[in-house]
Amino acid sequence: MNKTRSSVGSFSLPNSSTTTNPRSTRISAAFVLPLTKGDESPMTSAPTTKLEAKILKTMRSRESQGTSMKSFNTIILKFPKIDASLRKCKAIFEQFDEDKSGSIDPKELNHCFRELKIDFTDEEIKDIFEECDINDDMGINFKEFIVILCLVYLLKKDRSNSRMGIPDLETTFETMVDSFVFLDKNKDGYVSKDEMVGAINETTSGERSSGRIAMRRFEEMDWDKNGMVNFKEFLFAFTKWIGLEDAEDEEEENINE
Ligand SMILES: [Ca+2]
Numbered sequence: 001m002n003k004t005r006s007s008v009g010s011f012s013l014p015n016s017s018t019t020t021n022p023r024s025t026r027i028s029a030a031f032v033l034p035l036t037k038g039d040e041s042p043m044t045s046a047p048t049t050k051l052e053a054k055i056l057k058t059m060r061s062r063e064s065q066g067t068s069m070k071s072f073n074t075i076i077l078k079f080p081k082i083d084a085s086l087r088k089c090k091a092i093f094e095q096f097d098e099d100k101s102g103s104i105d106p107k108e109l110n111h112c113f114r115e116l117k118i119d120f121t122d123e124e125i126k127d128i129f130e131e132c133d134i135n136d137d138m139g140i141n142f143k144e145f146i147v148i149l150c151l152v153y154l155l156k157k158d159r160s161n162s163r164m165g166i167p168d169l170e171t172t173f174e175t176m177v178d179s180f181v182f183l184d185k186n187k188d189g190y191v192s193k194d195e196m197v198g199a200i201n202e203t204t205s206g207e208r209s210s211g212r213i214a215m216r217r218f219e220e221m222d223w224d225k226n227g228m229v230n231f232k233e234f235l236f237a238f239t240k241w242i243g244l245e246d247a248e249d250e251e252e253e254n255i256n257e
């Protein structure tokens, strides 16, 4: 029952755990400070929206509960299962792409949330749409859709015990959350490059090649900017790791027919 200690820990930043990583201190400090638009913070990964701050807070609280992952290799071994499960998600995506345009527009996402009994307000749905429409085309493609559902899964667990209406996928989402928690050793809500390298180095030599592939995927995501990956960025990286790109290619081929 260390609840008090862990929640205090994420805000008061005891020196012992942060001195080795100055970046994480700055990140956490930025989170505690009032969030202002157009801030001068050098940390681009500090939350800039209310939703982003909420995701970070929820993730940190989830992290205080620990992870069932034992090693980086445990995560990699789960890839095929995750892959299969997310591919099934494609049917859900297609169901809610009512006009078969290949992406989900704001109105379709609204229907989707109502249908899946996700109790977000209209404003929250709008926020998560904007947050996950990474390529700014006012539509949610399959990968963006998966990220939305997984973020909803994380946030929903925090607000109540009621479940999303898609039990099969929830196991997969839990694995993705659990993987992030495993990698984020200092539990500040971000996976740093050091944490990623550390996890890979802990694996035995025979498994390192797959670790390196994952690392390369990660580098594509964000490291160029600040070396920090938040949960949303992690999810986008994850959809790449497990090979969902192939599913996407198939989709594009079908559209081009
Ligand atoms: Ca559509």
Ligand SMILES: [Ca+2]
Residues within 6 Å of the ligand: 132, 133, 134, 135, 136, 137, 138, 139, 140, 141, 144
């Ligand atoms: Ca989009």
Ligand SMILES: [Ca+2]
Residues within 6 Å of the ligand: 024, 184, 185, 186, 187, 188, 189, 190, 191, 192, 195
């Ligand atoms: Ca971290």
